[in-house]
Amino acid sequence: MKNVLIGGFVMIGGLFIAAIIILAGAIYVPDSTSWWTGRSKFWFVILGGDTQGEVADSLFLGLPLIVGVVLTLVGLFILGREYYKK
Numbered sequence: 001m002k003n004v005l006i007g008g009f010v011m012i013g014g015l016f017i018a019a020i021i022i023l024a025g026a027i028y029v030p031d032s033t034s035w036w037t038g039r040s041k042f043w044f045v046i047l048g049g050d051t052q053g054e055v056a057d058s059l060f061l062g063l064p065l066i067v068g069v070v071l072t073l074v075g076l077f078i079l080g081r082e083y084y085k086k
Contacts, residue, residue, distance in 0.1 A: 003082050011075025017068030021046060021061045032057050 025046040032045050034057030046065060048058040 003078055007075045007078030007082060009075070011072050011079065014068045014071025014073070014075055018065060018072060019068075021065045021068060024061065025059060028059060034058070 025042055029042050029045050032041065045058055047062040048056060048060040
């Protein structure tokens with residue numbers, strides 16, 4: 001039961017982090033004025049990219065987004081392990 005709670009909280013924490021970052025990017029996209037390269041403007045705002053000498057108009061939240069996704073996957077792994085353990 002203890003591991004189920006730990007896995008659940010880790011997963012919910014990771015989902016919360018990832019969702020807040022995606023929400024922040026969605027809110028910031030209309031205010032972004034810089035040109036993006038290749039990817040969509042939404043992902044440019046979140047992840048950043050090559051600005052080709054211009055001022056970066058990005059939130060650079062790629063690393064926290066990856067941490068949130070990894071925490072979600074670790075939590076799911078813990079929950080899955082506990083589910084199949086019984």
